[in-house]
Amino acid sequence: MVAGFERLAMALLHTPSTGALARTGIRFTGTVAALLLAATIAGCGGQSAALPGGQSGTSAGGDSIEKVLAEAPIAAPNLISAGTTMATIKEKGVLTVGGTETAALFSLRDPLTGKLTGFDATLSQLLAKYITGKPETKLVQVTAQTRELLLQNRTVDTVFATYTITPARAEKIxxxxxxxxxxxxxxVKKNRTDIKQVTDLAGKSVATQANSTAAATLAKQVPDAKVLLLGSNDECVQAVRQGRAEAYVIDQAILVGDVARNPELKVVGNPFTTEPYGIGLxxxxxxxxxxxxxxxxxxxxSGLWERxxxxxxxxAVEGxxxxxxxxxxxAGS
Incomplete structure (x- = not known):
């Protein structure tokens, strides 16, 4: 049965490029199939399934997020001078992070444990431990419209949210x-065959997140697309699922996680921009x-990033x- 879902997943995800990671020669593995199987089983019971990046997950070699966090360093006292932002965070004992809890693979709330899991979530926990001695973070939900404001008024200490560095944003934070x-x-929906590259979006309804770099990219590359600006990743995914939008354009890394949670969707074509992610400060x-x-x-x-x-x-990928x-x-960093 798992093998059958594995073949299904590979069929769903078979595109000329497997995403932002394609430039490194990485390909999807049957792990995504297992996710689809888990999601199907959970869906029958009306509950959400755990997704990749789980806090208690282990690699084939026995590594785990728990081990990574346990082995993570703590900054020497002389690196945290009195009166600095680092000293303020250390005194609080927690790093306040602007982010999300719905981005599979990057920052997702585990429905079983309530913990945030994923690449961005774990990096924020590593930074928290470096400053405070404990991997304790407090999440403040952000959107593409609110990230800069929350940093400017110091509601959050950092933003870990697949946050593309641009010179324009760097003028604000x-x-x-x-x-x-x-x-x-x-x-797009997996049964669509007419959209394979960005030029195919001409004249079509396309969802993206307001104030994202994708919105500006669409305006430049396909000015006659009918762009639907929405507030969050989940809203954009739902727009495609419900047929209100024919496609959703955003960072490939985000879309990979969306497919893991929504097997009726697929990612198509090659990435057509480069999006360097930064830590908002x-x-x-x-x-x-x-x-x-x-x-x-x-x-x-030290290898902690790679682990x-x-x-x-x-x-969800191999290589x-x-x-x-x-x-x-x-530019902007």
Whole structure:
């Protein structure tokens, strides 16, 4: 039975590119099929299934998120000077993170444990431990419209939310990173064959998130598309499922997680932009930016970044982890 779902998943996800990860030669594995099977079983009982990046998941070699967090470093006292943002966070004992709880593979609320799981979620927990000594985070839900405001008024300490670095955004807030690179792609119902690339969206109804880089990309590359601007990833997915939109355009990394939760959908075509993800920080805080970039370099050098990737995004794809981009390597960082 699992083998049958495995073949189904591969059929659903068979596209010329398997996403932002295609540039690294990575392909989907039968793990996604297992997710579809789990989702089907859970759906029969009216409950949600756990998705990849689970807090208690283990790799074939016995690695786990728990081990990654247990082995994660804590900053030396001399790196957290009095009066700095780091000192304020350490005194609070928790890192307040702007993010989401609905992005499979990146930041998803596990319905069984209530914990946030995924690549972004785990990285935020690693940073929390580095500052406070404990991987404790407090999630504040953000959207593409609210991220900058919440950083500007310091409602959140950081934003981990598949947050593309752009020069325009960097005029409003600061970015550490980039720490990952994705690319814009297209989500459609699995039975559609007329949409394979961005030019096929001309004249069609296309959902995307308001204030996302994808909205600007659509305006530039397919100006005659009928763009439906919505507030969240879930709203855009529902628009496609319900037929209110013929396609959804956003970062491929997000769409991969959407397919894992919605097997009647598929990702098509090659990514047609490059989206370097950064860690959003309050504006004008050079010390905090340097601190977070140094932490990011340290988890890459120690292998914690790679292990986190393998236990989250890597549960749905096969192949070696991609090489993380260098902090400060893109405009706006």
């Amino acid at each position: 600061s970015f550490a990173g980039p720490y990952y690179s994705s690319g814009t792609s297209i989500l 309050p504006p004008g805080d050079a010390q905090f930016k340097t601190f977070v970039n140094d932490w990011l370099r340290s988890i890459v050098a 986190t990737w393998k236990l989250t995004v890597g549960t 070696a982890a991609p090489t993380p981009p260098q902090p400060g390597s893109v």
